[in-house]
Amino acid sequence: MNNFFHTLMTRQDMIQSAFLEHIYLSFVAVAIGIAIALPTGIIIARYRRYAEPVIGVTAVFQTIPSLALFGFLVPILGIGSNTALIALIIYALLPILRNTYTGITGVDSSTIEAGRGMGMTRTQILRQIELPLALPFIMAGIRTATVLTVGIATLATFVGAGGLGDIIYRGLQSYNNALVLAGALPVALLAIGFDMVLKWIEKRTTPKGLKI
Amino acid sequence: MIRFENVTKRFPDGTEALKDVSLVMPAHQLTVIIGPSGCGKTTLMKMINKLEKPSNGKIYIDEQPITDLDEVQLRRSIGYVIQRIGLFPHMTIADNASLVPKLLGWPKEKKDARIRELLELTGLSPDTYMERYPLELSGGQQQRVGVVRALAGDPNIVLMDEPFSALDPISREQLQDELRNLQQTIHKTIVFVTHDMDEALKIADTIIVMKEGQVEQVGTPQQLIDEPANEFVRNFIGIERIRQKRAFGDKKLKEFIHLFDTEWQGEAQTIPADSTINEAFHQLEKNPSHRLAVTAGDRVIGYASGRDLLKAALLKEEEVAQ
Structure with missing residues (x-):
């Protein structure tokens, strides 16, 4: 235990910069993941015959072991943080995409029919009915994707993108358990922290009328 | 339209x-x-x-x-x-x-x-x-x-x-x-x-x-x-409904007074309480928007609309008896 604190103190700078790199990788990957998966989810919810193939493709990505995916990408994209980001984005897609799709298609059809019958346009129905009602699902998808990404981002070290994986890997190589812990513990804290923040946002965005 | x-x-x-x-x-x-x-x-x-x-x-x-x-x-x-x-x-x-x-x-x-x-x-x-x-x-x-x-x-x-x-x-x-x-x-x-x-x-x-x-x-x-x-x-x-209605057609208006309104501001035609439901319908047919002022002697005891009559005709026997 003393050894662990000692490691924390002496390697403080290294841990800190790895921590920031880790946050950067996870945050950017999830943000881009949302930017891709959210509109795609909305589109496949409208054109449902494309839903299965599109979700299928992202599901196949998900089944590729993460280490292998990083390995595949290196010959194509070289090493560096962009390679790591692309791999992380690919993993973030499925939860967001699937939850967006499920959330929107799960909105009670009578609500949609009422909206249509009263003369709402498709865009109005999407923005005023479907998205607000699907928001709790979408947020849950984003939470899953975030926690997943924070975990997988530890592998970014193998493509030279840094992050807390660097510390863990260094610890493993030198049989230094304290160093491994000094890398792994912040990863866990980061995942929990992100999850709590997003849970709070999820609660705030759940329409009041649905909490009854 | x-x-x-x-x-x-x-x-x-x-x-x-x-x-x-x-x-x-x-x-x-x-x-x-x-x-x-x-x-x-x-x-x-x-x-x-x-x-x-x-x-x-x-x-x-x-x-x-x-x-x-x-x-x-x-x-x-x-x-x-x-x-x-x-x-x-x-x-x-x-x-x-x-x-x-x-x-x-x-x-x-x-x-x-x-x-x-x-x-x-x-x-x-x-x-x-x-x-x-x-x-x-x-x-x-x-x-x-x-x-x-x-x-x-x-x-x-x-x-x-x-x-x-x-x-x-x-x-x-x-x-x-x-x-x-x-x-x-x-x-x-x-x-x-x-x-x-x-x-x-x-x-x-x-x-x-x-x-x-x-x-x-x-x-x-x-x-x-x-x-x-x-x-x-x-x-x-x-x-069943039709049969009931037919049988009721011969009943007298005064049996259904409790179904009628006691006040009415609009146009009305008078009809004696002894008339049958069928007669009342007949009288209303010419002016469906009117009501019938049901009279007993000189006194008006209720105002009936066509709908009230229909309701009377569709009521079950036991409900009327009450």
Whole structure:
């Protein structure tokens, strides 16, 4: 235990910069993941015959072991943080995409029919009915994707993108358990922290009328 | 007035939901479309606000073909109440009800005043309910909001698709009565779809009976009972109901005094309490909007409308005895 604190103190700078790199990788990957998966989810919810193939493709990505995916990408994209980001984005897609799709298609059809019958346009129905009602699902998808990404981002070290994986890997190589812990513990804290923040946002965005 | 001209609806799988239907739904009246499930009644109604499009034929609203009208604008000008209520759970009652005025771009004061007025009319106190959410309300209250929402944009036409069938029997009866009373104030052109003959007889000015995509008979509740066009209509109304009504025709008005109003401001014709129900109907036929002032000696003991008489005729024996 003393050894662990000692490691924390002496390697403080290294841990800190790895921590920031880790946050950067996870945050950017999830943000881009949302930017891709959210509109795609909305589109496949409208054109449902494309839903299965599109979700299928992202599901196949998900089944590729993460280490292998990083390995595949290196010959194509070289090493560096962009390679790591692309791999992380690919993993973030499925939860967001699937939850967006499920959330929107799960909105009670009578609500949609009422909206249509009263003369709402498709865009109005999407923005005023479907998205607000699907928001709790979408947020849950984003939470899953975030926690997943924070975990997988530890592998970014193998493509030279840094992050807390660097510390863990260094610890493993030198049989230094304290160093491994000094890398792994912040990863866990980061995942929990992100999850709590997003849970709070999820609660705030759940329409009041649905909490009854 | 809504007019259907040789309207046919064929679905992609080849089934014909409507077969060459031509009919008129008079303005400012409550028209009920009734028939067994699958008879095309809902399809017929949904064509009015273009939720369904005819395969052949034309539909006119006030002699204007609806194909000329933009569907979004058209729907905003027509009230719509559906069976499963379909309130938006994430919006307050006020937001739900004021949706169409908002789409129409009404100023806030006009919108609020309108919603308050309508909530009052349907027996929901605005101060209590406006800021609440649909899931906090009972089914009957929710559907009242559904009716308010349909009326909010002050449409001339209101479409109601089995609006009360998902409610419990007590709420259903209440809402039927309220709709009837409401209609006497608002005089909208209401098209009401149902499969319940009791409901139809109770609320309709005109009933359209449908079977397998065709119209079997169009008439007032009275006409349907007195002169069913064919065996199907007769069975659909119910032999029992017709028999009861016939037998009751010979009963005297004074047996039903408790069903009549004690006060009436409008026009009325006098009739002695010893007259039979049939005689009363006969006298009313010439002026259906009048009431009958039922007299015993010189004194008026009740005012009867045609609807009251019909109600009397449809009451079960034991209910009268009480």
